[in-house]
Amino acid sequence: MYKIFRSRSPDKHLQDELTSMARKRLTTAFRPLAVGILALAIYLPSVNGEFVSWDDDIYIQRNTMIKNSSLSGLLNILNPFERPYLNKYAAMEDYTFEYFPVRDIFIWFQYWIFGENPLGFHAFSVGIHVLNTLFVYWSILKLTGLELTALGVGAIFAVHPVNVEAVSWISAQKDILSTMFFLICFLSFMYNYYFLSFILFVFSLLSKPSIAFAIIPMGLYMALFFKDKRLGSYVYKFLPLIVLILAFFGLLRSHLLKDLSMFEIFPLKLISFLQGLVSIRISIGNIFFPFHLKVIHNIPYNAQSLIVSFIVCVCLILTIILTINKASIVSFGLLWFVTTLLPLFFIYKGMAMSDKYLYLPSVGFLLSIIWPLSRRDFKGKTHIFFVVLLCLSILSVKREYIWKDSLTLWLQALEETPESWLVHHKLGTIFTEEGKMGMAIQEYEKATSIFPTALPSLRNLGAIMVREKRYDKAIEIFEKAVKAHPEYPEIHRFLGVLYLKITHDKNEAIYHLRRSLELDPHQDGADVLRKAIKGYTPD
Secondary structure, three states, X not given: OHHHHXXXXXXXXXXXXXXXXXXXXXXXXXHHHHHHXXXXXXXXXXXXXXXXXXXXXXXXXXXXXXXXXXXXXXXXXXXXXXXXXXXXXXXXXXXXXXXXXXXXXXXXXXXXXHOOOHHHHHHHHHHHXXXXXXXXXXXXXXXXXXXXXXXXXXXXXXXXXXXXXXXXXXXXXXXXXXXXXXXXXXXXXXXXXXXHHHHHHHHHHHHOHHHHHHHHHHHHHHHHHOOOOXXXXXXXXXXXXXXHXXXXXXXXXXXXXXXXXXXXXXXXXXXXXXXXXXXXXXXXXXXXXXXXXXXXXXXXXXXXXXXXXXHHHHHHHHHHHHHOOOOHHHHXXXXXXXXXXXXXXXXXXXXXXXXHHHOOHHHHHHHHHHHHHHHOOOOOHHHHHHHHHHHHHHHXXXXXHOOOOHHHHHHHHHHXXXXXXXXXXXXXXXXXXXXXHHHHHHHHHHHHHHOOOOHHHHHHHHHHHHHOOOHXXXXXXHHHHHHHOOOOHHHHHHHHHHHHHHHOOXXXXXXXXXXXXXXXXXXXXXXXXXXXXXXXXXX
């Protein structure tokens, strides 16, 4: 009986194998969890930040569309002709019309839940970043089959300082949302869920249209890693995404909107090509050495910068060519990086570089670096990785601090880029709101000395002169503004009122008032202007 009992007991070897499998499963589950917790820990301090005076005021605080909590408000978001939060301020703040309905819907829900409490918005951004970190881990794991590579890319992505801007700046939610939908789309594509992938790409595209370039890595994945090379397979799996992109941009350009935010589709010109080369070189430098990140980047176009950028881009292309057969993961990662940065070759010149543009491209670059390192066994590899992770984490936490409020942000930007007119303009706006008119005038004058036709600075400086009863100076400033920008009705209205009430120059007054009404017949106070015109007869 004892022998029978013993024969029914589990084999020790089987027990060890089961224990090993249980530990492996636990480790497999723990790794992505650890990466997610790391991302949460690093960015948790950013939830205490405020709204900043860089788009947050436009998209949230002044956005009447998201403040409409009814169904009609939600439907207005889907209507590309309804952009009241941009229409009112576009002329003065140099904003253009944009159609990001998925981003706006998420902001609408956040406003409905949190109101104007920035903590909720920041918490949402941090939560999306945590999810993106997990999706990066799972995408790299599926792509390479190597848990160590997935862990390395996911962990570095979670804490890298170049991602601070995208996570800590509420208005950059379009970048993290479009990345989230694309990463899930890419995962679905790799698991052969093509219809789901198509739907998710639609959401990604409606979060930020420039994500359209991310379709190229999906095509590269098919070309490099798909076993089925038949043309029919490509048509079935990939063609619908291309048709979607062409239809989306064609519809927006031809029928709905005259431009697509600062992302303008125009023929590739020399200046845009050069700014793209320099931006790629700066991007690589910021990933490798994130010690001198900037809020505002001024692209240097001097000979030395262009030559170095050209050499870097040539080396990048050569590396892709040399590794495409023997180390296809490296070439795929670099191509992911380059192709998702292609918008830098087309984007509006004044915003040709920003840290948030690296949020998705950095995944490919990190993959190209970490994949070969994770496959090599050398002394101290683990220690080096943790030291790098610690250094990047410290830099990120330090970088988060500058986004805590508007004044801190723009004072840091002033220290980094004192030659930027926008920095001085934003500081002038802050000082105006605080009632520090002397300091505001100094900042606006610095802004206009750097960029003499900067309409927002000229407008605000002229308004301060009116408040200070320096009417002759105000007229001089507004005349300068209207000469450079004759298409803006508000400047004509200011001049018309000043000529009418201060200098009593009726001819000039009526000319500017009429011109203002011609440019915007439905502006606030239009009836008052019409009555003023009718009440005076030109000499």
